[in-house]
Structures are given as structure tokens and as C-alpha cells.
Amino acid sequence: EVQLVESGGGLVQAGGSLNLSCAASGFRFGVYGIGWFRQAPGKEREGVSCISNSDGSTWYADSVKGRFTISSDNAKNTMYLQMNSLKPEDTAYYYCVADTLPGAVLCTVPGGGPPAGYWGQGTQVTVSS
Secondary structure, three states: OOEEEEEOOEEEEOOOOEEEEEEEEOOOHHHOEEEEEEEOOOOOOEEEEEEEOOOOOEEEOOOOOOOEEEEEEOOOOEEEEEEOOOOHHHOEEEEEEEEOOOHHHHHOOOOOOOOOOEEOOOEEEEEEO
């Protein structure tokens, strides 16, 4: 059974930091693209950051470049998103997703991400001003 379990969300003040984790099981983690999407109320789900576990290449949305860092530990089947200098506009529900697509492609699939990919249940991130 495929599982993606997110953790690390919460409430933080603007300028603060959070570190999201996504623990994966049930598929060949090391050959997949994996990443984070987010959805704010009333907005479409958007790609935030993705990584190709096969070669470590990464992709970031322009809105988070320089503030967020994605990493992946293939030995632990776990992906992380270190979020620094958080802004109120980062407030959203964050989802972990995995697919056979390379990271940069995964994060830019139109329509809010790959419908056939593996999705976690999500974790709420709230940034207060």
C-alpha cells in the first residue's frame, strides 16, 4: 500500500520557519519525482518545490526561491521542505506528491498537479502577520 504522510505544519509568525516532512512507503522512492504542492482557500493548487530522487535535481516556484529548501533522504524514504522567512501569503494546505515524472515536470503539471500521482493527506501551514 502506497502511503505519503506529511508532518511539521503549524502556526508561525511572519519571518519564522517550519520544516515539513513527508514519509513515503509502498513504492520505489529512489526513482520517483517527489514534491510539495499547496492550496490556499479560493485558489488553485500550485507546485511549490519538487525534487528528482534519481539525480537530486530540484525545482522551486518563483515565490519561494531563496526561502524554501527541498531535500530528500532516499535511505529513509523521506522528503523535507525547510521553509524560512515565511510570509502570510505562504498560508495554505501543503500536500506531498510523488510520481514517475522528473521533479521539474512534476511541479509544473497543469491543473494543480498529476491526477494519477500519489498524494498525501496534507498539512496546514498558517503564517500570521
